[in-house]
Amino acid sequence: MNKYLSVFLHIHIHPILWLIMGISVMTAHFQSLLILLVIILVHELGHAMAARHFDWRLKSIVLLPFGGVAEVEEHGNRPLKEELITIAAGPFQHLPLQGAAFLLFSAGYMSPETFQLFTFYNGMIFLFNLLPIWPLDGGKLLFLFVSARRSYQDAHRLMLLVSAVFLAVYLLFFLLFSPQQLNVWIIAGFLIYSLYTEYKHRSFVSMRFLLERYYGNKQDPGILEPIIVDEDEMIYQTLLKFRRGCKHPIIVERDGKKLFELDENELLHAYFADKRVQSTVGELNYLY
Numbered sequence: 001m002n003k004y005l006s007v008f009l010h011i012h013i014h015p016i017l018w019l020i021m022g023i024s025v026m027t028a029h030f031q032s033l034l035i036l037l038v039i040i041l042v043h044e045l046g047h048a049m050a051a052r053h054f055d056w057r058l059k060s061i062v063l064l065p066f067g068g069v070a071e072v073e074e075h076g077n078r079p080l081k082e083e084l085i086t087i088a089a090g091p092f093q094h095l096p097l098q099g100a101a102f103l104l105f106s107a108g109y110m111s112p113e114t115f116q117l118f119t120f121y122n123g124m125i126f127l128f129n130l131l132p133i134w135p136l137d138g139g140k141l142l143f144l145f146v147s148a149r150r151s152y153q154d155a156h157r158l159m160l161l162v163s164a165v166f167l168a169v170y171l172l173f174f175l176l177f178s179p180q181q182l183n184v185w186i187i188a189g190f191l192i193y194s195l196y197t198e199y200k201h202r203s204f205v206s207m208r209f210l211l212e213r214y215y216g217n218k219q220d221p222g223i224l225e226p227i228i229v230d231e232d233e234m235i236y237q238t239l240l241k242f243r244r245g246c247k248h249p250i251i252v253e254r255d256g257k258k259l260f261e262l263d264e265n266e267l268l269h270a271y272f273a274d275k276r277v278q279s280t281v282g283e284l285n286y287l288y
Contacts (some may be wrong), residue, residue, distance in 0.1 A: 050089035231282025
């Protein structure tokens with residue numbers, strides 16, 4: 001099957017969304033729900049199609065009552081350009097969607113009320129997704145840009161911190177100005193749960209990045225970024241300094257003077273294959 005058509009096999013509708021769809025039919029609000037579903041589906045298909053274009057491993061596309069999630073099985077070791085395009089492909093879909101709605105409205109196939117409602121939902125979802133809160137697209141872009149300059153672990157920590165701050169501002173704003181909107185608190189609950197889960201699994205996220213770096217697809221790094229460490233530093237602590245988008249020669253020193261140099265693959269091999277989880281970097285001298 002064509003790799004793009006196979007994307008549609010990964011679409012799943014969350015059980016809660018099925019329930020809300022039934023309620024919407026009974027309460028005559030199905031048109032609003034249908035508009036939201038079309039916008040969310042096209043948005044997530046943008047992510048998924050871009051991911052398939054780069055031969056990423058697509059896990060699922062889950063449609064939720066207030067958004068969607070395109071899950072991939074790539075963990076920070078794809079080229080930064082690929083990740084940027086894949087993340088941006090979702091928000092970009094709102095432009096042709098708005099253009100299509102305008103053409104239908106101009107041709108008389110869409111009523112002024114429907115066009116106004118579509119424009120409101122389309123703009124709202126577009127702007128909301130750009131908030132720097134994980135797991136929204138804005139949060140993923142923040143993580144991407146920071147991880148291009150800092151270690152993967154440090155970038156992940158900073159992303160969680162910024163996300164928590166902006167989420168608190170989001171909650172405070174609606175608490176003060178619109179506390180009666182149930183959908184706002186449902187979305188807030190989802191964001192709080194997602195952010196807490198990401199924080200709870202922060203060590204696993206770093207380990208998954210390193211595992212993918214060792215066992216996963218080998219990409220041309222393009223940039224050599226040496227890491228200078230003392231011989232008494234633990235291997236794992238050195239691995240946590242790894243950045244995405246570059247390859248690390250490991251320069252091992254004693255009292256500020258170079259002892260020897262390791263390739264990053266030697267360090268990864270020592271930790272994951274040789275199980276030297278309690279060893280220092282200096283202990284690898286003469287082994288590789």
